[in-house]
Amino acid sequence: MPRALFLTASALLLLAGCIDRTPISAEFRDPVSGISIKYTLRQGHEFLAEFDRGFHIAFAHGEKDVPLAYDSGGYVLMSIYRIRDGTLVFFDREGYVIVDPMRETVRQAEQIDNAAGSDFLGCFDWYGNGKDRTLQFIPPSVRGDRYGLGKH
Numbered sequence: 001m002p003r004a005l006f007l008t009a010s011a012l013l014l015l016a017g018c019i020d021r022t023p024i025s026a027e028f029r030d031p032v033s034g035i036s037i038k039y040t041l042r043q044g045h046e047f048l049a050e051f052d053r054g055f056h057i058a059f060a061h062g063e064k065d066v067p068l069a070y071d072s073g074g075y076v077l078m079s080i081y082r083i084r085d086g087t088l089v090f091f092d093r094e095g096y097v098i099v100d101p102m103r104e105t106v107r108q109a110e111q112i113d114n115a116a117g118s119d120f121l122g123c124f125d126w127y128g129n130g131k132d133r134t135l136q137f138i139p140p141s142v143r144g145d146r147y148g149l150g151k152h
Contacts, residue, residue: 026124028080028137030088033101035059037090039078039124041071041135051076055090055097059104066106069094076135077125079147081118089118091149120145 025040036058041051053068053076069092081089089112090097096109120140127136 024135026135026137028122028124030101030121032082033086033088035088035099035101037080037088037099039135039137041076055106057099057106059101061104064104064106066097066108068092068097077123077146079123079145079149080121081149082121083112083118088121089149091147093147118149120149 023040023042025038027036027038029036038056038058040054040056042053043051051071053071055064055066055068057064057066075093078090078092081091083089086100086102088099088101090099096112098107098109098112099105122137122139123143123146124135124137125143126133127138127142128134
């Protein structure tokens with residue numbers, strides 16, 4: 001292997017080991033059902049804003065970890081809605097995570113049929129500027145619905 005290629009490969013391997021995989025998380029507590037959902041990100045790439053993502057959901061009688069699609073664009077926005085039957089819907093442009101607090105079930109879907117008339121509860125997203133920018137749950141009083149799921 002030529003020396004320059006070896007040095008480049010070595011430097012990339014060193015940098016790959018320097019990824020800060022410390023999880024970043026924000027939490028939403030549903031005042032109606034009492035469940036809590038923690039949205040967690042872990043840096044997935046040493047240079048780009050890419051993340052491994054997941055939910056940790058605490059129901060009344062148990063907990064579930066739900067892996068989410070890899071975020072390859074750094075666009076972590078996850079909107080939260082309540083549909084008429086009390087089910088919570090999380091939408092992130094990749095798909096839907098449907099949480100039924102009463103049955104304590106979670107499923108992922110590419111579409112949902114009963115979103116009309118849903119209530120926007122807020123979203124998980126980056127908030128703040130510069131060093132103060134963090135992942136947070138942002139209530140609808142601070143930021144409106146960016147997807148308009150309930151308006152379809």
